[in-house]
Amino acid sequence: MDLVRHLECFVAVAEESHFGRAAARLGMAQPPLSQRIQRLERELGVRLFDRTSRQVTITKAGVLLLDEARALLARSDALMATARRIRDGESGLLRAGLSADIGGETVAAIMADFRQRHVGVELELHELSTAQQLARFASRDLDVGLIHHPCDITGLELGPVLRRELGVLLSRAAPQAALGEIPLASLSGYDLVLFPRAGAPALHDDILTTCARGGYSPATVRHGQGSSFVRGLVLSANAVAFSPRDVHPSGDRDPDVVWRPLTGAPLAWRHSVAWPAGHRDSAVSTFADAATRALRDTAGASADPPSRPLHLRPASEFWL
Known part of the structure; x- marks a missing residue:
């Protein structure tokens, strides 16, 4: 599993509170986005969102994990930027x-x-x-x-x-x-x-x-x-x-x-x-x-x- 990409999906859905808007923001279709969220939930062993036909609500577990997810994404970006500078000499x-x-x-x-x-x-x-x-x-x-x-x-x-x-x-x-x-x-x-x-x-x-x-x-x-x-x-x-x-x-x-x-x-x-x-x-x-x-x-x-x-x-x- 590409953890970084799955975390990007999690953060996008959490911030948009809507799978359709999150999918548009990420430049992907909604079904693959839903599948990635489901796989991340299986890997983590917790439910991140409560879904109904009308709304998506982040769970308590999701709230507790959201800051950690954002921090990991930020560190991933910083690592890649540093790696580019090292690579480019x-x-x-x-x-x-x-x-x-x-x-x-x-x-x-x-x-x-x-x-x-x-x-x-x-x-x-x-x-x-x-x-x-x-x-x-x-x-x-x-x-x-x-x-x-x-x-x-x-x-x-x-x-x-x-x-x-x-x-x-x-x-x-x-x-x-x-x-x-x-x-x-x-x-x-x-x-x-x-x-x-x-x-x-x-x-x-x-x-x-x-x-x-x-x-x-x-x-x-x-x-x-x-x-x-x-x-x-x-x-x-x-x-x-x-x-x-x-x-x-x-x-x-x-x-x-x-x-x-x-x-x-x-x-x-x-x-x-x-x-x-x-x-x-x-x-x-x-x-x-x-x-x-x-x-x-x-x-x-x-x-x-x-x-x-x-x-x-x-x-x-x-x-x-």
């Missing part, structure tokens, strides 16, 4: 994701550190939003990534959570540009340039909620990420944008745009390296350590106090 590949707001100096530091400490694996970096990284983790097309919180971290393991405080980019001609630091409430009347919500929905909503609580409710939220595009909107659309200082190191030298800290540092990007649970091999560990060091050394990131959630929160908590 110096052409081994680590697929890693970074969000667009990571500065160039930080990207370069991550790559240099990784190459120095893990010569035998090629680091393939992809610029991906948090949502895109989570989707690729689910499809097993990404090995490790640097994500924003809060987000859905189910099934992931995390490195240390680091905080990059956000300031505001605004036109040098704006009255607030003369201030050493800017209260959120003083930005009333300006539109806000923010990353597209689809890239990190919970973070997007969290930022707007914090702004509203701080007395700033932008009339219009404009979406943009590229530094030149954001700069153009700030200059031409009576808008401001939030950014860590390391992404705009020339803010004080730019003749038209300035960067200023926010009073009380109410906003921050919160990052951590993430990877699928049970998939931490030496290459993933090396990347996690390199990314953590680079954020601290080149982006001024610091340890985030464990006072804010990492998991998604109910939508009703936003905009209070």
Whole structure:
């Protein structure tokens, strides 16, 4: 019996509570799926599901075995990934994701550190939003990534959570540009340039909620990420944008745009390296350590106090 394949069938039926949906998810017909579940039950000596004509319900024994099955599947995936890298030798590949707001100096530091400490694996970096990284983790097309919180971290393991405080980019001609630091409430009347919500929905909503609580409710939220595009909107659309200082190191030298800290540092990007649970091999560990060091050394990131959630929160908590 192919235990791994049979366990995949068990987990799929348990999560879908329906043989038809589980079969579609696994790309197989329903009768062979039912046969595999029956054979697994015979091998284990326990009944995993109670079946009726209308529903499939996992049994108590099934519930107790489900976490073990998931853990075995995760370890199987990790073993296969490690074996591929060993087999490929110096052409081994680590697929890693970074969000667009990571500065160039930080990207370069991550790559240099990784190459120095893990010569035998090629680091393939992809610029991906948090949502895109989570989707690729689910499809097993990404090995490790640097994500924003809060987000859905189910099934992931995390490195240390680091905080990059956000300031505001605004036109040098704006009255607030003369201030050493800017209260959120003083930005009333300006539109806000923010990353597209689809890239990190919970973070997007969290930022707007914090702004509203701080007395700033932008009339219009404009979406943009590229530094030149954001700069153009700030200059031409009576808008401001939030950014860590390391992404705009020339803010004080730019003749038209300035960067200023926010009073009380109410906003921050919160990052951590993430990877699928049970998939931490030496290459993933090396990347996690390199990314953590680079954020601290080149982006001024610091340890985030464990006072804010990492998991998604109910939508009703936003905009209070």
